[in-house]
Amino acid sequence: MGKQKEFTGVVISDKMQKTVVVRTMHLTRHTKYSKTLKLYNKFKAHDEKGIAKLGDTVSIVETRPLSKDKRFIVKKVIMKAEGAQVALPEEIV
Numbered sequence: 014m015g016k017q018k019e020f021t022g023v024v025i026s027d028k029m030q031k032t033v034v035v036r037t038m039h040l041t042r043h044t045k046y047s048k049t050l051k052l053y054n055k056f057k058a059h060d061e062k063g064i065a066k067l068g069d070t071v072s073i074v075e076t077r078p079l080s081k082d083k084r085f086i087v088k089k090v091i092m093k094a095e096g097a098q099v100a101l102p103e104e105i106v
Contacts, residue, residue, distance in 0.1 A: 018075040020056065021091065024065050032083060033058050033065045035073055058085040068094030 022037035037054050057080075058065075058073045065071050070092040073085040 019072060019088070020054075020085075021070065021072050022056070024067055024069045024071055025055070027060075027065060027067050031060055031063065033060045033071070033087065035071060035085070035087075056085050057082045058087050059083050060087045064090055066094060 020035070020037045022035040024033045025036045026034035035056050035058050037056065039052055039054075041050050041052055042048070043050055056073060058071070059076075059079050065087050069090050071090050072088040074088045075084060076086050078084055079086075
């Protein structure tokens with residue numbers, strides 16, 4: 014079996030029970046114009062203990078399908094969000 018994918022991202026939604034939505038970002042180069050592009054992906058990740066909150070930076074790891082959309086689990090919280098309420102930039106929403 015191959016190596017599991019592992020991503021780091023920011024929690025943008027924690028409104029579901031035991032599930033968080035994590036937004037990841039990676040840089041790539043445009044093939045024709047050579048401009049650096051930021052590409053974003055959103056993944057639903059299983060959070061059994063409910064440790065990840067809105068704005069936290071987390072590490073997620075690929076696992077077997079847990080539901081229709083969930084293919085990742087929260088491995089650890091890398092950095093907690095500052096303050097109780099975190100205002101996310103408009104481009105995320």
